[in-house]
Amino acid sequence: MEIKHKIKYYINNGSLNKAKKICAKILEKDPLDIEILEALGYIFFNEDSYEESLSIYKKLHSQKRGNINYLEAIAKCNNELKNYKESILSYEKIVLIDNKNENALAMLGKLYLENSNYQLAIKSFVKLINNNPENFVASLYFSQLMINSYDVIEEKDYPLVEKTINNLYTNNRIAFENLEKISQKILFSKLFKEKLLNDDKGITVNDILILNNQLFYNSLRKNLITNIEVEKFLTKTRKFLLKKIINRKLKNIDQGLEKALISIAIQCFYNEYIWYYDQEEEELIQTLEEEIKNKSLISDNKIKFYLYILFSYKNNVSSEVRLIISELKDVINNDFYKIFIHNIEIENINKDKILSIGKIKNKVSKEISSQYEENPYPRWQSIADINEKEFDKVINTSIFPNNIKILNNQKALDVLVAGCGTGKVAIAAAKLYKNSHIYAFDLSKNSLAYAKRLSDEYRVNNINFYQADILEIKKIKKNFDIIECTGVLHHMNDPLEGLRALLSVLKDDGYLRISLYSTMARSLVRKLRIKIKNENIGLNKKEIINFREKMKVQFKKSNILSSDFYSLSGFRDLFFNLKxxxxxxKEIKDILDKHNLDFLGYYFRDPEIKKKFINTFNDDPKCINLDYWDIFEKNNLHTFSETPSFWCKKNNI
Known part of the structure; x- marks a missing residue:
């Protein structure tokens, strides 16, 4: 066997030491044998001897400057040695040589991200996605960066970022809500430039067509509009189109205008018709619906526009109107038909198939059930594609920098999602936990029907939905390895009674993930809830919308205007929840202590929070001291504004 083939043979069979000895002998005779140096660099790297490997690849690069393979090897060695600046320099050199090198762009993005250089990280992922829209890893990183770091994007980069966002909106493997803020920032910029945000300025057809682009349609169809100024422009646009259509002054509706009509209708459906409209519009809507019923006066080609504008104000239309839509299925836009007719039909079928466990007896539970039957929450549309993982990887990612060891990590998992609502957490759990079966229950059958439709769309088959009350959970006659209960306990009449019910079905070696509202973060919400009570504002939809309209002026620049402010179910959950x-x-600490639970750590979507915590309390590198979190929150009042979840487990000592 030729000596160099022998080296390859040993390497391929894992006999690195034998291969290394032969390489050393050859290099004694010829220290610059490139093939042997390459083999030795590879061997050292795979033996975790990164300094030696780095030295060899630097020698090789000095002989063949600009060689991408050597630069990549140097970057990898430096990365393992935590020489991040040097690693970044090597990847930057690769991109200068080949600006479409996917691996270099991906690694640059990750390294910039790990070193908190969000602007350069975003630029790397933007290049990568625009070169290859199918690159899922880059898409996932970019979409996650858009949650908290979208503000670092400069206006000059908007056109390229807009192209990236539109590419991602065609990718059903990411969560579209992550793109919400940057999409609307770019939309706002366009509206501002065109001077369309002036309250005194009327709307024209040309104004609407200015936004005749894919980002406008994607933002309205795939996300909630969560910008007051953009909302104002769209409500003015909706009124303008209503008046033009009812007065037959829109004789020729081109494709751009039709797309705008459909997009506004879909947006209004997803925000559950929370946008305000005046008495004039109310009267015009009634006239419009009557004209649709008397369809003989309108051609089939034009009646669809009447339907689009009607459904931008309401979807609780008569069966007569729904029948007309069904008859016009071939004329109506496919997205419109799916959302307003098909999905609702599927949910009605699903609702009848949901099994119940026990009865809802508790008075507060019954009233909360009624709230979510009327307004299932949240009305989510997409979820990130998740690769299933062993449980230890899931929990340690969440509680990082804490790290725990899980015994029997390979076993099948029974997971309970208590109070699953419309199913987002349950479906994510079903996709995430390897070798698992999910039991998801909620008080509201309408919420469960919504969840079931989406679980079927995502082809998730390891999940069962039930209507049940946490207080009746023992009737399921099963104990669980993992229980997730986020956004639920703080709405119960007695949260601790709910916690004890969950613990009664949690295995002794099980893990619990919960979230609880923060007193400090909810201080303004609490004041507004008192105001609502004192002013006797009821749950009538019109009263809620009128109250919100006043708030839009009062709290225009306040962070209280979270995404919940922009949908009826979210707004009701935020301010009008029964409990x-x-x-x-420190109260959470007391609760956990009294129930013999160990706190394992919070999960924040913004990684900077834990970095800041560690800088403040460097004697708690695991971030698990709740006394410290109490102090930290007092100095950083918005820390818990997004109600992060935390993990805990039974202390069986």
């Missing part, structure tokens, strides 16, 4: 309990960090 709301809030907790200080």
């Amino acid at each position: 709301e309990h809030t907790f200080l960090q």
Whole structure:
């Protein structure tokens, strides 16, 4: 066997030491044998001897400058040695040589991200996605960066970022809500430039056509509009189109205008018709619906426009109107038909198939059930594609920098999602936990029907939905390895009674993930809830919308205007929920202590929070001291504004 083939043979069979000895002998005779140096560099790297490997690849690069393979090897060695600046320099050199090198762009993005250089990380992922829209890893990183770091994007980069976002909106493997803020920032910029945000300025057809682009349609169809100024422009646009159509002044509706009509209708459906409209519009809507019923006066080709504008104001239309839509299925836009007719039909079928466990007896549970039957929450549309993982990887990613060891990590998992609502957490769990079966229950059958439709769309088959009350959970006659209960306990009449019910079905070696409202973060919400009570504002939809309209002026620049502000179910959940309990960090500590639970760590979507915590309390590198979190929150009042979840487990000592 030729000596160099022998080296390859040993390497391929894992006999690195034998291969290394032969390489050393050859290099004694010829220290610059490139093939042997390459083999030795590879061997050292795979033996975790990164300094030696780096030295060899630097020698090789000095002989063949600009060689991408050597630069990549140097970058990898430096990365393992935590020489991140040097690693970044090597990948940057690769991109200068080949600006479409996917691996270099991906690694640059990750390294910039790990070193908190969000602007350069975003630029790397933008290049990568625009070169290859199918690159899922880059898409996932970019979409996650858009949650908290979208503000670092400069206006000059908007056109390229807009192209990236539109590419991602065609990718059903990411969560579209992550693109919400940057999409609307770019939309706002366009509206501002065109001077369309002036309250005194009327709307024209040309104004609407200015936004005749894919980002406009994607933002309205795939996300909630969560910008007050953009909302104002769209409500003015909706009124303008209503008046033009009812007065037959829109004789020729081109494709751009039709897309705008459909997009506004879909947006209004997803925000559950929370946008305000005046008495004039109310009267015009009634006239419009009557004209649709008397369809003989309108051609089939034009009646669809009447339907689009009608459904931008309401979807609780008569069966007569729904029948007309069904008859016009071939004329109506496919997205419109799916959302307003098909999905609702599927959910009605699903609702009848949902099994119940026990009866809902508790008075507060019954009233909360009624709220979510009327307004299932949240009305989500997409979820990130998740690769299933062993449980230890899931929990340690969440509680990082804490790290725990899980015994029997390979076993099949029974997972309970208590209070699953419309199913987003349950479906994510079903996709995430390897070798698992999910039991998801909620008080509301309408919420469960929504969840079931989406679980079927995502082809998730390891999940069962049930209507049940946490207080009746023992009737399921099963104990669980993992229980997830986020956004639920703080709405119960007695949250601790709910916690004890969950613990009664949690295995001794099981893990619990919960979230509880923060007293400090909810202080303004609490004041507004008192105001609502004192002013006797009821749950009538019109009263809620009128109250919100006043708030839009009062709290225009306040961070209280979270995404919940922009949908009826979210707004109702935020301010009109029957029960709301809030907790200080020290109260959470007391609750966990009294129930013999060990706190394992919070999960924040913004990684900077834990970095700041560690800088403040460097004697708690695991971030698990709730007394410290209590102090931290007092100095950083918005820390828990997004109600992060935390993990805990039974202390069986």
